[in-house]
Amino acid sequence: MLAVSNVTVHHPLITALDLQEANRQHRTDSRANIVHGLSVLEICLIIAMKHLNDVYEGEPFNFQMVYNEFQKFIQRKAHSMYNFEKPVVMKAFEHLIQLELVKPIERPSVRAQREYLLMNLLLDNNQIMDALQAYPNCPTDVKQWAASSLSWL
Secondary structure (H helix, E strand, O other): OOOOHOOOOOOOOOHHHHHHHHHHHHHHHHHHHHOOOHHHHHHHHHHHHHHHHHHHHOOOOOOOHHHHHHHHHHHHHHOOOOOOHHHHHHHHHHHHHHOOEEEEEOOOOOOOOOHHHOEEEEEOOHHHHHHHHHHOOHHHHHHHHHOOOOOOO
């Protein structure tokens, strides 16, 4: 439909360029666009969730698992600039839930501890990698961590 809308008296035929542009506009993903506005910490948490999804084949995860995965990255890279207190990391995780990039698989109960509530990531690997390519000033080590197929065990 987008390609057809470009047809005019002066441009009577649909070209390959019209189709490519229509495809690009159609593929623009609102969730991936949200990723562009995230902090590096939030990006790191998404990458940790991506690795957990890869390792556990899409099984749900909880905050504690994500935090442990993030800590492995920090220890492996020995970066103090990514070393945040656990409550700060939890706040970033909760922000991802508010943005609906992560979703609880069940309604939270009053007695359930937030760290152990099971979650699903609502971004697939392609969305994450595409968003990282367009993310302004993303640190190289963070991009490399995202691209690695191995969890930082």
